[in-house]
Amino acid sequence: MNMAAIIQTKNLTKIYGGKVKALDNLNIEIEEGEVYGLLGPNGAGKTTTINLLVTRISPTSGTAIVNGYDIVKQSLEVRKSIGVVPQDLTTDEDLSGYENLKMVSRFYDVPNAEAEERIHKLLRMVNLEDVKNRLVRQYSGGMRKRLELIAGLVHDPKILFLDEPTLGLDVTTRTQMWKYVREIQEKLDVTIILTSHYLEEVDALANRISIIDHGKVLATGTSDELKSNLKGDIIIVAMKTDEDAATIMKYPGAIEAKENGPKTVRLKVQNSDEELPKLIRFVSDNSLSVTRLTVQKPSLDDVFLEYTGKEIREEEPADMRQTMMNMRRLRR
Amino acid sequence: MSGLGPLTSRELKKWYRNPVSLLTGLIQPFFWLALFGSAFSKIAAFGPQLLDGAPNYITYILGGVLTIIGLFTALFSGVNLIFDRRLGVLGRFLIAPIRRSSIVFSKIFASSARILVQVGILILAALLIPDGLEFKHGFTVLDGLILIAAVLLVALIFTSIFTAIAVRVTRPDTIFGIINLVNLPLLFVSYAMFPPGLMAGWLSNAAKYNPVSWSAETIRTVVINGTLSASQMHSIGIWLSGLAILAAALLLMTYYVSEKEIRE
Numbered sequence: 001m002n003m004a005a006i007i008q009t010k011n012l013t014k015i016y017g018g019k020v021k022a023l024d025n026l027n028i029e030i031e032e033g034e035v036y037g038l039l040g041p042n043g044a045g046k047t048t049t050i051n052l053l054v055t056r057i058s059p060t061s062g063t064a065i066v067n068g069y070d071i072v073k074q075s076l077e078v079r080k081s082i083g084v085v086p087q088d089l090t091t092d093e094d095l096s097g098y099e100n101l102k103m104v105s106r107f108y109d110v111p112n113a114e115a116e117e118r119i120h121k122l123l124r125m126v127n128l129e130d131v132k133n134r135l136v137r138q139y140s141g142g143m144r145k146r147l148e149l150i151a152g153l154v155h156d157p158k159i160l161f162l163d164e165p166t167l168g169l170d171v172t173t174r175t176q177m178w179k180y181v182r183e184i185q186e187k188l189d190v191t192i193i194l195t196s197h198y199l200e201e202v203d204a205l206a207n208r209i210s211i212i213d214h215g216k217v218l219a220t221g222t223s224d225e226l227k228s229n230l231k232g233d234i235i236i237v238a239m240k241t242d243e244d245a246a247t248i249m250k251y252p253g254a255i256e257a258k259e260n261g262p263k264t265v266r267l268k269v270q271n272s273d274e275e276l277p278k279l280i281r282f283v284s285d286n287s288l289s290v291t292r293l294t295v296q297k298p299s300l301d302d303v304f305l306e307y308t309g310k311e312i313r314e315e316e317p318a319d320m321r322q323t324m325m326n327m328r329r330l331r332r
Numbered sequence: 333m334s335g336l337g338p339l340t341s342r343e344l345k346k347w348y349r350n351p352v353s354l355l356t357g358l359i360q361p362f363f364w365l366a367l368f369g370s371a372f373s374k375i376a377a378f379g380p381q382l383l384d385g386a387p388n389y390i391t392y393i394l395g396g397v398l399t400i401i402g403l404f405t406a407l408f409s410g411v412n413l414i415f416d417r418r419l420g421v422l423g424r425f426l427i428a429p430i431r432r433s434s435i436v437f438s439k440i441f442a443s444s445a446r447i448l449v450q451v452g453i454l455i456l457a458a459l460l461i462p463d464g465l466e467f468k469h470g471f472t473v474l475d476g477l478i479l480i481a482a483v484l485l486v487a488l489i490f491t492s493i494f495t496a497i498a499v500r501v502t503r504p505d506t507i508f509g510i511i512n513l514v515n516l517p518l519l520f521v522s523y524a525m526f527p528p529g530l531m532a533g534w535l536s537n538a539a540k541y542n543p544v545s546w547s548a549e550t551i552r553t554v555v556i557n558g559t560l561s562a563s564q565m566h567s568i569g570i571w572l573s574g575l576a577i578l579a580a581a582l583l584l585m586t587y588y589v590s591e592k593e594i595r596e
Contacts, residue, residue, distance in 0.1 A: 054427055055427075056426060056427060056596075076429050077429075079427060079428065079429040080429045084427045086420075086423050086424075086427070088420035088423055089419075089420050090420045090421055090423045090424035091421070091424070092342065092346075092419075092421050093419070094345070094346045094349065094350075095342065095345065095346075099342075099345070102338075103338045103339075103341075103342055104424070104428065106335075106337065106338035107334070107335055107338060107425075107428035107429065107430050108428065108429060109334060151424065
């Protein structure tokens, strides 16, 4: 067991309606201070994992320790130590931004002076200070999402859960949200657990990633580790003549060589950084003429494809009705 | 029960900030009195004994109208819970370290506060309109307390039931359907609007068991008689105990239902 683990699941299992196994003996450890990304196709068990860890639902068997508390036996203590930014919008449209935060601070019994100070610090952090007294109904989609983000932080939690934090946002607002998430992580010293449909998002924010599918962890590591585990970079070489292309097909350092269009060869190599000088020597030794040379490092997409057999972009959000509702509300 | 304070203050803010609900709340009592007062004022011609000795119909009907105001506000008390669920706000409450029941009880508290304000406005309105409310035999502090207890207790009975329903209902139209189904029977199978002497025998018998009748009759007795005789005190004691026992049992049920069953 890792001593620094702030979250540890022990054979965490959730079965819905006696048959649907959403989570199957999940064992993960999340270290204090890290940004941990949970990546997986729909129905993989991401949101179920989050819902169990934040004690919104209870497990069928197994348990988890969150900040030293058991999610089954000490759910109230767990809730006090965590902040949650759920997928749906949860702030009250009929109250001002400030009033929403103040109400949440009272749920956690934050002393008044402390609450005031923290609320203003958070509002400044996400640039909502100027509109804090406006009703949330009048906020733009991006403003509303920023308010959701800090609503999970008014009680100074040790752990922050972000469930699809940028679902339904446009690209600009999304990158802006990433900036705020990073700032929060740096300044507030909080452990962040993030789920997302967007690979770029997990890649940009998370130090460590777990890929899960069918309620099981398939792989865990940093983005680079996961990519290097794929064993192999791709080098695409376009040659001047068919003869040259035939020669390069026989390049000894390749794990795999395939034709990739006219006079073009796709070489799979162990490590492109080490293989490239050798390839150049091979080219000059055989007096070949190359017209184009491209190196492709595997992306997180390739990693995802390798482990789950699916392209993440094919995935639709599980609950379309909810998503559409959120998007409508965000667009206003 | 942490969470009760901030959640109740949220409910009340939403209520008094909505200009339409505030305005309708002010106008509605005048409508009730003006329309009922005129529509049924001829009842007085059948003989004052029908009105239990009240000097006019408005004085007679006040207990009924106050009860109805409590009843109707109570019937709608669960609606906000359903909208909280629909709009996602409930999700924020459920992940907070607060008692689940405080979410439901904040609605019950806020609805009771609204009823008290409406009761005050209605009594004021009844005193202001011509040929309106007359306290012929005075009105003591005890009378006032009995009046408020009766309205609040009958309201608590129905807020408990309707917030408990809302704990599991996800569609607003479901609860609107239930409200429509029960409001007229509750109103007309009771002594809220008409003296028992004008009702069909079976209806009058059934109305005896309706808590709406208990509240209306309690208020009527104190408004008309002021200082109470021993036998009047006895009847009021029975009615109020009935209301209190029912309210307590239903509040307890709502507490358990909300702790165990509330979800998104």
